[in-house]
Amino acid sequence: MKIGIPKALMYYFYYPFWKTLFESLGFEVVTSDDTSKSILDIGVKEAVAEICVPMKVYTGHVLNLLDKSVDYIYIPRFVSLRKGIFMCPKFMGLPDMIKGLFDGIENKILTHNIVSKSTDISEFHNYTVFIDKLGVSRKDLKNALKKARDKWLEFRTLNKQGYDINELLTSDKPKKYEGDITIGLIGYVYNVYDRFVNMDLLNVFRKLNIKVVTFDMMEERIIQRQLKKFKKNMFWEFTNMLLGTAYEFMERDDIDGIIHITAFGCGPDSIVEPFLTIDSEKHKKPFMTLRIDEQTGESHVITRVEAFTDLIRIKKYKAEKTVEGVI
Amino acid sequence: MKITFPYMGSPYMYEKLFTLLGHEVITPPKPSQKTVDYGVKYSPEFACFPLKVILGTYLEALELGADTIVTSGGNGPCRAGYYGEAQKKILRNMGYDVEFIIFDEPKKDIKGFMDNVMKIKGKSSWAQVIRTVKIVYDMAKSMDKIEKIVETKRAYECNKGEFTKAWHEITEEYRRIESSEDVKKVERKAIERLNSIKICEVPEKEKIRIGIVGEIYVVMEPSINGNIEEVLNAYGAEVERSHYISEWIDFNLIPLPSYKEKEHKILKKGEKYIEIIIGGHAKQSVGAIIDFMERGFDGVIHLKPFGCLPELVSQSVIDKIMREYDYPILSLSIDEQMAIANVLTRIEAFLDVIKLKKHRKKIAR
Numbered sequence: 001m002k003i004g005i006p007k008a009l010m011y012y013f014y015y016p017f018w019k020t021l022f023e024s025l026g027f028e029v030v031t032s033d034d035t036s037k038s039i040l041d042i043g044v045k046e047a048v049a050e051i052c053v054p055m056k057v058y059t060g061h062v063l064n065l066l067d068k069s070v071d072y073i074y075i076p077r078f079v080s081l082r083k084g085i086f087m088c089p090k091f092m093g094l095p096d097m098i099k100g101l102f103d104g105i106e107n108k109i110l111t112h113n114i115v116s117k118s119t120d121i122s123e124f125h126n127y128t129v130f131i132d133k134l135g136v137s138r139k140d141l142k143n144a145l146k147k148a149r150d151k152w153l154e155f156r157t158l159n160k161q162g163y164d165i166n167e168l169l170t171s172d173k174p175k176k177y178e179g180d181i182t183i184g185l186i187g188y189v190y191n192v193y194d195r196f197v198n199m200d201l202l203n204v205f206r207k208l209n210i211k212v213v214t215f216d217m218m219e220e221r222i223i224q225r226q227l228k229k230f231k232k233n234m235f236w237e238f239t240n241m242l243l244g245t246a247y248e249f250m251e252r253d254d255i256d257g258i259i260h261i262t263a264f265g266c267g268p269d270s271i272v273e274p275f276l277t278i279d280s281e282k283h284k285k286p287f288m289t290l291r292i293d294e295q296t297g298e299s300h301v302i303t304r305v306e307a308f309t310d311l312i313r314i315k316k317y318k319a320e321k322t323v324e325g326v327i
Numbered sequence: 328m329k330i331t332f333p334y335m336g337s338p339y340m341y342e343k344l345f346t347l348l349g350h351e352v353i354t355p356p357k358p359s360q361k362t363v364d365y366g367v368k369y370s371p372e373f374a375c376f377p378l379k380v381i382l383g384t385y386l387e388a389l390e391l392g393a394d395t396i397v398t399s400g401g402n403g404p405c406r407a408g409y410y411g412e413a414q415k416k417i418l419r420n421m422g423y424d425v426e427f428i429i430f431d432e433p434k435k436d437i438k439g440f441m442d443n444v445m446k447i448k449g450k451s452s453w454a455q456v457i458r459t460v461k462i463v464y465d466m467a468k469s470m471d472k473i474e475k476i477v478e479t480k481r482a483y484e485c486n487k488g489e490f491t492k493a494w495h496e497i498t499e500e501y502r503r504i505e506s507s508e509d510v511k512k513v514e515r516k517a518i519e520r521l522n523s524i525k526i527c528e529v530p531e532k533e534k535i536r537i538g539i540v541g542e543i544y545v546v547m548e549p550s551i552n553g554n555i556e557e558v559l560n561a562y563g564a565e566v567e568r569s570h571y572i573s574e575w576i577d578f579n580l581i582p583l584p585s586y587k588e589k590e591h592k593i594l595k596k597g598e599k600y601i602e603i604i605i606g607g608h609a610k611q612s613v614g615a616i617i618d619f620m621e622r623g624f625d626g627v628i629h630l631k632p633f634g635c636l637p638e639l640v641s642q643s644v645i646d647k648i649m650r651e652y653d654y655p656i657l658s659l660s661i662d663e664q665m666a667i668a669n670v671l672t673r674i675e676a677f678l679d680v681i682k683l684k685k686h687r688k689k690i691a692r
Contacts, residue, residue, distance in 0.1 A: 021335065048642050050634060050660060079603065084435070085403035092605040093640035100644035113603070202397055233430070235403025235606075267406050267636040270373035272414050278420045 001134070002028045003110065004070035004227035006284055007035065007062035009091070010078065011056060012165050012189035014215070017091065017152035018074065025136050032064040039064055044294050046101055052263040053293045054190045055090055055097075055238050057197060062098055062105075072110035079115045081237040088236050088268055110134075119220070119237070122149035137270055149211035160218050164202060179211035181312055184249035186242050187261035188275070189216060191292065198261060199301040213255065215245035222248055239268040246276050255301040257286035257312045261307070263295035286312055328426075329353050330448075331393035334360035335379045336547040336572055339465050345397070347459040347505075348451045353393035355384045358550045362387055362482045367663045369417055376632035376662045377544035378410050380551055385414065389423055397447065405607035405637055407420060409542075451533030465510045467573040470501055473517045481560040482535075485527040491557060493520055522620040529563070532689070536682060538619030540569040540612045541630035542638050545661045547572070552630055552661055553670045559628075562678050567624070569593075569615035570608070593618055613644055616656060623679045626655035628674075633662035657680055 005011060005021050011031070022029045033039065035057055039278075044062030065073050075098055078091040086092065095111040112129040114121050122145045130136055158168055167174035181203065191198055191212055205212050215223070223244030227233055234240050249255045260276060262269040274290070280287035288308045291302065331353045332341045338354050356362070358380050359366040366383030383398055396550045401408025411429040415517060418425055428447065441556070481490035497506055497517045504510050537559055542692070545552050547570050556566045578590040593603070597614030604610050616627050631638035642658050649656050657677045659670060 048639055051643075052634075052641050077603070081669050084402065085605070087608065089404050089605040089607065089640060092404065092603065093601055093637070093643075096601045097640050097643040103647070103650070121549040129369065144641040232400070234409060235405075265373060265634045267373075267375065267634060270371045270375070270634075271406055271409050273371040273373070274413055275418075278416060293380070 001072070001295065002030050002068075002070040003069060004030045004065035004073045006058055006065060006073065006075070008058040008061045008194070009190045010076075010093075012054065012169070012193045013119075014152070015169060016155040017121065017148045020146050020151040021148035022074075022211065024147045025134065025140060027134070030065070030068055030070050030108060032061040032068070035061070035194050037196075040196065040294055050265065051090070052265045052267075053197060054121075054194075054263055056190070057190075058094075059101060060100070061079045062102075066105075066108070066238065071108075073105075073108055074110045077111055077252050078114045079113050081114075081116050081119050081121070082212065082240075083117060085233060085237050086235050086238065087238070120149065120152070122146070122152075137217070160219060162213075162217055164212070164214065164218060166195070166202065177206055177211060179205070179209045181256045181316060182211040182213060182254055182279065183309070184245070184252075184255040184258045185212050185214045185261060186246050186249070186258060187214070188238055191263055197296075199296060199298040201290075201301060201305070204302055204305050207304065208309055213249070215241050218248065219243050225284070234268065234271065236268045239272055242269075243272055246272075248281070250280055250285045255285070256316060257308065259308065260287070260289045262289060262291055264291055286315075295307075328395050328446075329390035329393045330395050330397055331355055331385065331391075332397050334358055334548070335544055337498055337501075339498060340463050340470070340572065341397075342502070343504070344459060344463045345447075345464060345470075347462065348447065348456065349449055350447075351392050353388050355388040355391075355393075358384060358548065363551070363594045363663050369421065371413075373634060374413070375377065375406055375635055376551070377407065377542070378413065379663065380544075380548075381410060382417065383417065389418075389425060392653045393425075395426045395428060397428045398430070402432055402435065403658050405608055405670045407479050407607065451619060462504070462510065464573070464576060465500060466504060467576060469510050469514045470498070471571040471573045473497060473514065473521070474571075475567070476518070476521055478556055478560065479565045480524070480526060480567045481519065481557070482563050483526045483529055485525045487561065490521070490560075493524060496520075523564045525653070527613060533685075535564040535626075535678065535685075536624045537564045537566050537567060538569065538615065538627045538660045539630060539682075540615040540619070540627055541608070542612075542632055542635050543570045543575070543608055545630045545632055546570045548581075553665065553667050555628065555630070555670070555674075558671065558674060559678075562674070564678060567619070568613065569619075596621075600648065601640060605637050607635065609637035609641040610642045612638065616645070616648060616654075620654055621653060625685065626657070627655055627679065628677070629658040631658070631660060633660045 011092060019029050039060035040057060042063050043056035047056045062073055065102060075095045077095050078087045080086050095109055098109065099106055110133065110251055111241050112126060124142060124145060127141055129140060131143055155168055159165060161178050185192060223241050226244035226247040227240055229247065234243060241317045246258060249258050256269040258280060277287065292305060300324055329351045331343045334355045334357065341355045342352050362380060362383035365386045366379035370379040370382050398411050399409055411427055415427045428443050476493045477490050484490050500513045502640060504513055506574055539546055545569055546676065549556060560567050577586040593611050593614035596617040597610040599615045600659065601610045619627050645656050645658060648654065655677065
């Protein structure tokens with residue numbers, strides 16, 4: 001049996017988990033193609049006009065998988081990754097949305113709710129649906145989950161050591177990239193690592209000799225410590241992680257500036273925005289928002305990143321020179 | 328302590344609640360272009376429209392001298408639950424030293440909740456608090472009852488504008504009540520008043536009934552949805568909304584199962600399309616569409632603020648419902664750039680489709 005996984009949204013965070021899980025259960029895993037103009041165009045055409053671009057991309061990937069004659073398309077419903085904290089409503093309604101957009105897709109969708117205590121989603125009770133639907137035994141499922149968890153933790157450990165997710169997913173010998181200045185990049189995995197949607201942003205940084213740190217490279221406890229500053233956490237787990245990471249970046253001296261990459265119309269990010277803009281100013285940390293959508297042009301991204309980092313470089317080297325002068 | 332609050336639907340209930348408890352109240356002005364301009368200027372660009380309008384409302388009330396804002400929180404995942412915190416951040420940054428009293432679910436933080444209750448209770452006795460809450464609840468029930476009559480009968484008034492005028496006068500009457508008996512008196516008078524307005528009846532077969540569903544703020548606040556109920560009434564269509572404040576109170580604030588039946592029934596109807604509650608009123612909206620359809624309404628208008636997270640999911644599902652049942656549904660996005668001519672044109676076209684459909688059915692018979 002072939003199971004299709006759309007190369008969008010949480011793919012970038014959980015693919016190692018899902019791949020190991022389904023392969024250990026004896027299924028073939030097929031992913032959709034890399035995001036391309038045609039995938040995006042299909043998504044834009046089929047999805048609701050107002051929705052954010054990551055969701056349009058996802059819709060495009062689902063259709064791409066249908067062309068690959070898979071038996072099931074895996075569309076999990078992420079409900080909660082921490083007690084009392086949810087995900088963006090669009091994630092919680094993702095399978096409903098896909099079912100609503102295409103007639104007769106119901107029996108092609110493999111879905112189940114993910115309600116977990118942490119970002120480790122291997123808890124058995126979430127996957128009991130598979131027993132009937134895929135005809136696997138409890139024991140096999142448990143073993144597969146364990147294997148998947150180990151694989152995912154391995155991936156996350158490397159990730160937290162500073163390897164970016166694209167390196168980890170695409171190459172056997174991942175590389176770390178350094179630079180003369182460091183930018184804290186605040187953004188969801190599907191905005192940061194989807195090369196097509198963000199105009200290969202990470203490569204833009206690399207060419208400019210800039211090191212990038214993202215939220216997925218941060219230890220969870222650091223994020224949680226920062227979040228304690230808030231009386232009330234936000235309702236969306238990944239948004240909380242961005243928020244915690246951003247406050248950590250503001251306090252750290254080795255981060256020279258922060259760039260917030262967000263999709264047009266992203267709801268959670270619109271609530272985060274006042275907190276980041278107001279407090280980065282208080283911390284005197286350079287801050288820029290980079291908004292992407294289906295109409296983003298490459299030169300736009302490059303120009304803005306160049307201008308922002310040029311200013312940071314001027315500031316940094318000027319400061320260093322003054323210090324030398326004093327000595 | 329000069330209290331103000333968000334403006335949604337009629338502000339008189341909140342005004343009554345705080346006044347009867349002995350507080351000084353600054354009733355915010357009805358949202359206008361000025362409110363929207365204020366809100367848009369100081370809110371994040373992609374925040375949803377209700378956040379902007381409410382922030383504008385606060386700014387206007389602060390200009391009038393308010394220093395305390397009372398509002399509700401929430402536990403998400405709809406953005407509305409975090410409005411208070413975000414607006415607090417923005418207003419403080421603008422230099423306003425304003426106190427926020429945000430009511431979150433007592434389950435999560437019972438102490439914080441009780442602190443807030445004590446602040447609102449002020450010097451009144453508990454007996455007074457209970458009496459006040461009862462009066463305000465009766466008032467909400469009664470006002471919604473009268474408003475429902477207006478929304479139905481206004482479609483057939485002979486002289487345009489009579490019902491709207493009466494309704495404004497009636498709400499002013501409600502504003503003056505002091506006890507539950509007053510509520511009953513005002514209600515009786517209101518019904519008499521409405522019954523005296525001349526009606527040009529239309530044969531039952533030609534009556535058009537439209538349901539309005541969607542995000543609660545844009546459904547309930549006529550000043551930002553282009554007075555959609557009045558517009559529809561003027562075109563000769565009866566209207567019913569999926570949200571009324573008294574029903575919201577029943578479902579969210581009264582801990583008795585019998586008060587929650589209606590909402591659970593609606594939720595059940597939405598389950599086929601949106602399996603779990605995903606925040607806001609997405610599931611209720613879909614359930615309400617099915618409910619209106621089953622009750623023989625001719626069409627539904629779905630309102631949402633631009634970019635609303637939960638309602639975008641319901642919108643994705645709505646197309647499917649339209650195809651499945653061949654049922655007319657019009658989805659309108661509302662934000663600061665909404666143009667009234669655009670809305671009018673779309674509504675007119677929508678009603679034409681409905682009329683044509685009805686006509687064809689009649690011929691087929």
